[in-house]
Amino acid sequence: MEVTVISEGIEGSLHPVTAQLLGATSSLGGGITVLCPGGVGAADAASISGVSKVISVEGECFMSYDCSAWSKSLAPLAKGDLVVASASSVGRELAASIAAIRGIPVLQDVTGLEEGFAVTRPIYSGKAIEQITITPPCSITLRANSFDAAGSGGNAEVSTVNQSADVTVAVKQALTKAGEKLDVAEADIIISGGRGMGDPANFSKLYEVADILGAAVGASRAAVDTWEEIPHSMQVGQTGKTVTPNLYIAIGISGAIQHLAGMRTSKYIVAINKDAEAPIFGVADYGIVATWEDALPVLKKELAALLSN
Amino acid sequence: MGIAVLLKQVPDTTAKISVSDGRVDESAVSKWSISPYDEYALECAIQLKEAGYGDVVAITCGPQRSSKALTEAAAVGADSLVHVLVDGFLDSLQVQSLLSAAITKFESEVVLCGKQAADTNSGSTGAGVASLLGFSCVGVVSDISIEGGVFSATRLGPSGLEKIEASAPCVFTFDKGETELRRPNVRGIMMAKKKPIETVSSADLGVDLADSPLIVDSHSSPPQKPPGQKFEGAESVPLVVEKLRDEANVI
Numbered sequence: 001m002e003v004t005v006i007s008e009g010i011e012g013s014l015h016p017v018t019a020q021l022l023g024a025t026s027s028l029g030g031g032i033t034v035l036c037p038g039g040v041g042a043a044d045a046a047s048i049s050g051v052s053k054v055i056s057v058e059g060e061c062f063m064s065y066d067c068s069a070w071s072k073s074l075a076p077l078a079k080g081d082l083v084v085a086s087a088s089s090v091g092r093e094l095a096a097s098i099a100a101i102r103g104i105p106v107l108q109d110v111t112g113l114e115e116g117f118a119v120t121r122p123i124y125s126g127k128a129i130e131q132i133t134i135t136p137p138c139s140i141t142l143r144a145n146s147f148d149a150a151g152s153g154g155n156a157e158v159s160t161v162n163q164s165a166d167v168t169v170a171v172k173q174a175l176t177k178a179g180e181k182l183d184v185a186e187a188d189i190i191i192s193g194g195r196g197m198g199d200p201a202n203f204s205k206l207y208e209v210a211d212i213l214g215a216a217v218g219a220s221r222a223a224v225d226t227w228e229e230i231p232h233s234m235q236v237g238q239t240g241k242t243v244t245p246n247l248y249i250a251i252g253i254s255g256a257i258q259h260l261a262g263m264r265t266s267k268y269i270v271a272i273n274k275d276a277e278a279p280i281f282g283v284a285d286y287g288i289v290a291t292w293e294d295a296l297p298v299l300k301k302e303l304a305a306l307l308s309n
Numbered sequence: 310m311g312i313a314v315l316l317k318q319v320p321d322t323t324a325k326i327s328v329s330d331g332r333v334d335e336s337a338v339s340k341w342s343i344s345p346y347d348e349y350a351l352e353c354a355i356q357l358k359e360a361g362y363g364d365v366v367a368i369t370c371g372p373q374r375s376s377k378a379l380t381e382a383a384a385v386g387a388d389s390l391v392h393v394l395v396d397g398f399l400d401s402l403q404v405q406s407l408l409s410a411a412i413t414k415f416e417s418e419v420v421l422c423g424k425q426a427a428d429t430n431s432g433s434t435g436a437g438v439a440s441l442l443g444f445s446c447v448g449v450v451s452d453i454s455i456e457g458g459v460f461s462a463t464r465l466g467p468s469g470l471e472k473i474e475a476s477a478p479c480v481f482t483f484d485k486g487e488t489e490l491r492r493p494n495v496r497g498i499m500m501a502k503k504k505p506i507e508t509v510s511s512a513d514l515g516v517d518l519a520d521s522p523l524i525v526d527s528h529s530s531p532p533q534k535p536p537g538q539k540f541e542g543a544e545s546v547p548l549v550v551e552k553l554r555d556e557a558n559v560i
Contacts, residue, residue, distance in 0.1 A: 009467070065466045067436055067446040089424075089432075090467050093448050096401065096433035100440035105400035105523055108431040118526070123429055127326035128333050129529045135522040168445035168475060175463065175470040189559070213560065232485045233465070238322045238427055239345045239485060247559040258322040264531065268557045270549060276539075285557070286549045287539040294543035302550040306560070 001030030001136070002080030006037065006098075007045050008091055014041025017086045019048050019149035024113050024142055025084055026050030026150055034156075035077055037070055037094075038062030042158050051156040059164025064171045065090065071097035072165035078102070081136035087143045088185070099139035106139040107132060109242075111146040125238040125261035144185070145244050184236055187216035189247045190266075192236055194220040194259075196252020196273065197292060200229035205296050206251065212303045218243070220253045237262035251292045255280030272296075311363040313417035314354040314387065315408055315438070318371055318378040319344045319428040331527040343378045346423025349483040352490050353453050354421045355386040362455055364388040366415050370407050372396050376506050383501035384493035390506040391415060393514065400521040405437035410514035412442065418478040419460075424449050425482075435482035444478040451486025 003025050008015035018034070018041070025032060031052040036042040039056035046054045055077055061069035067090075075098045083098060085091035087109040099106035112120030117134040121143075134140075184190050191213070193206050203217065210217045218241075219234040236243055238258035248266035253259060255271070255278055263269070264283050271284035274291045281287040288295055320326060321340040326333055343351070354365045367387035369375045372395065379390040393407050412420055420439075425432030439446035449465040460475050465484060475481075493501070511518050540549060553560050 065468070067448060068439060068444070071436075071440060089449055089465070092425075092432045093436040093446070096431075096436040097440045097446065099433075100402065100405055100437035103402065105402045105521065106431075106433050106437070107401070107523065108429070108433055122531070123528070124320065124326045124333070125322075125427070125430055126531055128328055129531055131526040131529070133524045133526055135524075138522060168479070169447055170474045171466070171471050172461075172474055173472040174468065175472060235485075242430065247553065247557070256323075257325065261322075264534075268553070268559050269537070270553070281537070281539060283534060283537075284539075285534070285537040286552060287537055288543070288545055288549060289539065289541050290543040290545075295546050298543050298546040299550065302547050303560070306550060306554065 001028060001082070003028065003030060003032045003082045003084060004078045004080045005032055005034045006074065006078065006083070006085040006091065006094055007034050007041055008086040008088060009037065009040035012040060014044040015086070016149065017088070017144045018045060020144065020147045021084050021086060021142055022048050022050050022150040024147035025082065028082070028115070033080070035074055037074060039160070046156040046158050047152050047154050049151045049154045051154045053156050054158045056158060056160045058160055058162050061164045061167050066167050066169040067093045067097055069165040069167045070094060071101060073163045074098060075101040076163070077161060083139040085141045087141040091141050095139045095141045102137070104137045104139060106141070107134065108141045109143050110140050111143050113142070122265070125242050125258070126265055127261050143244065182216040184216045184218040184234065184243050185241045188245050189213045189215035190218045190236070190243060190245045191215050191249040191251065192218035192220065192253060193223055193251050194253030195222040195226055196254070197223065200227040203230065209296065209300050209303065212300065212307055220259050221256070250280050250284070251296065253280055254278045255283065311415065311417050312354045312357055312365050313412050313415065313420045314351050314365055314367050314382070315420065315422035315434065316347045316351065316367055316369045316378045316382055317344045317423070317426045317428070318342070318369060318375040319426055322427055328528050328530045331529070333528045341374060341377065343381055344423050344426040344428070346425060346483055346485065348490055349485055349488055350421040350423050350481070351382055351385065351387070352488055353483060355491070357419070357453065357455060358386065360455055362419070366391060366417060368393065368408060368411050368415070370395060370404055379506055380501050380504070381493070383504040384497040385491050386497070390504060392506050392508045394508050394510055398521070398525050399518070400523045401431065401433040401437055403518055403521060405434060405441055406516045407511060407514060408434065409438050409441040410516050411509065412438070414514065420444065420480040422480070422482055424484050432482070435480050439480035442478065444480050445475050446480045447473060447475050448482045449484045450481045451484050452488060453481060
């Protein structure tokens, strides 16, 4: 069985999710080739355990992101029975595009991968779980934080292939820079606010707690729809981001069904809400019936005391 | 030269999903809607039409019930409606092959769709269709305009929010942005009910739906969490923080 893994880059380095892609696929047996678009993180990829070889795919087209150009450049190298990428926005597009070029199907956002290609993925944003059996060749993307990362200690050979493709999407202007704020889809800890925060200015209180925890700040759809100041990129839920952090803290969020769909698979959920009947308490591991005005200052003080030690 | 907008009918995001006999019970879905991101694609397609780019053809691929999505699209301004009538499970390549064939048949060089559908949450269609047709692909777009034959769009790329330019033939996949969705008026709804829907089969499109290498074994409900612990008042916060450290080991 031959597997091709398309590595994920972030700000010129290898994204840690790449080690998870290898952790998930190394147990399948067979050789694993890692393709590094634009050569990003090739040396780091070679040191991940289980990697057979690394191909640094270089070319003009990797200067900025163009799905068609990248997939045309990568597809001839994405061989084998299984093409694997991260279920990030770029990973999904590349996997879908490369699969279409190869004439094979793609299965996105996989959270379980067993021998015999029995695959698990959430559908309806986690309101149901789907079990699918694949007959390779196929392309799949894996959800971040769903698989254990492979360790280091690998020493794979790195080769370079120069293979560009025509760029048809011209980047004219950068409007905001990624990474200025930690994204909810990336974070191990998320603290989210809902309309119960009363005013978008009060989200600054969430950022104060988030800074102590190294957490990302999220929001419910109600908050995003009500307040212009809260961008859609912060929205957790069925029409926002589906997240699986280790800890999700919901403040002033009642827990509409579409919000629960986006965060219910978090490992631990803390809910703070003044309404004891709020549906969010139905999924919370630790529920606190209190106003955020009362609870947040205590939370901030306790966490600061705990984490400064 | 027209604009194709790809619409998928999905259970409304407020609908409960129930599973019976190992399959999601579609008959128990209380409300079906156009997938939310597709609504932004539709709105932007109509804006391009108003800017003089061309007529809007709305295309859906799905069972009989999906035709309602097309009528809803007509009510806000879609000019022609195409229903690729299929039943049962199709894999990504089958869906993309059908949609690509329909786009070619109706001679569209600009294709708009949602970045992902609210049922599978996959996000394969736009990029896959672009590859099959040999079109460019711009993903996660929040607004679009046209000037002198060049499309200008805001997209969320890996480096952040960017202003990009691209030319036809191109597929754009849409995110929720600042764009306000228009609501149909009474006249629009009445006119839409009379608008003909062109129904085509896979055979009409020359697409062979051979067996898929993907087999859906079962659906199940997500595992229920055991009931959590509930506390009263802000004075319980220190106890919860302690539990997060000692019980849950997450901080």
